Amino acid sequence: EVQLVESGGNLVQPGGSLRLSCAASGFTFTDHFMAWVRQAPGKGLEWVGHTANKAKNYDTQYAASVRGRFAISRDESKNSMYLQVNSLKTEDTAVYYCVKGVGGTTNFDHWGQGTLVTVSS
Amino acid sequence: DIQMTQSPSSLSASVGDRVTITCRVSQDISNALVWYQQKPGKAPKLLLYAASRLESGVPSRFSGSRSGTEYTLTISSLQPEDFATYYCQHYYSNPSFGGGTKVEVK
Numbered sequence: 001e002v003q004l005v006e007s008g009g010n011l012v013q014p015g016g017s018l019r020l021s022c023a024a025s026g027f028t029f030t031d032h033f034m035a036w037v038r039q040a041p042g043k044g045l046e047w048v049g050h051t052a053n054k055a056k057n058y059d060t061q062y063a064a065s066v067r068g069r070f071a072i073s074r075d076e077s078k079n080s081m082y083l084q085v086n087s088l089k090t091e092d093t094a095v096y097y098c099v100k101g102v103g104g105t106t107n108f109d110h111w112g113q114g115t116l117v118t119v120s121s
Numbered sequence: 122d123i124q125m126t127q128s129p130s131s132l133s134a135s136v137g138d139r140v141t142i143t144c145r146v147s148q149d150i151s152n153a154l155v156w157y158q159q160k161p162g163k164a165p166k167l168l169l170y171a172a173s174r175l176e177s178g179v180p181s182r183f184s185g186s187r188s189g190t191e192y193t194l195t196i197s198s199l200q201p202e203d204f205a206t207y208y209c210q211h212y213y214s215n216p217s218f219g220g221g222t223k224v225e226v227k
Contacts, residue, residue: 045218061215106212107155111164
């Protein structure tokens with residue numbers, strides 16, 4: 001059974017940083033694209049960025065709204081993905097979901113339960 | 122970037138109704154589109170992929186179709202558990218989502 005468990009969400013002041021983690025299990029982690037998708041309170045879904053699979057050298061892509069502030073990484077040995085979020089803004093307040101792609105695509109077939117990041121002074 | 126225009130943003134319907142939600146895409150995405158269902162406080166759930174292929178375990182009352190750059194999600198006979206918000210998303214390039222459609226009780 002595929003499981004994606006996020007952690008690391010917290011209340012942080014504007015300008016601050018956090019590292020979100022996603023522990024994955026139940027599938028071959030290196031074979032699949034992995035992504036972060038966020039949802040601000042009462043709003044829709046927004047793709048944050050993704051990391052490709054090992055075959056595509058774990059290439060990363062980011063939404064324009066976070067490029068230069070957020071960074072996605074993976075640790076194969078821990079079957080985990082991370083999202084380093086820096087220079088946080090109030091508009092980054094959202095539930096952040098860890099999402100698994102179907103093979104080498106961003107067709108997302110499994111989602112974690114989400115972790116809440118609140119940016120406020 | 123590919124733009125996704127989803128409509129309507131909300132609709133009111135009754136159990137047994139046929140419901141149609143549309144997603145207009147700004148360019149050809151060759152059926153690289155999925156539909157999700159999201160209930161309050163929960164993560165989205167994949168319903169259909171490749172525009173019209175039903176994800177395993179999803180009831181057959183859900184279907185998807187395409188006409189040009191317009192993609193449609195149809196619920197043939199709305200059930201009580203189908204009241205939720207629905208999103209389209211393309212995966213042709215860096216993904217983007219439609220704005221969502223909230224299906225409410227009439």
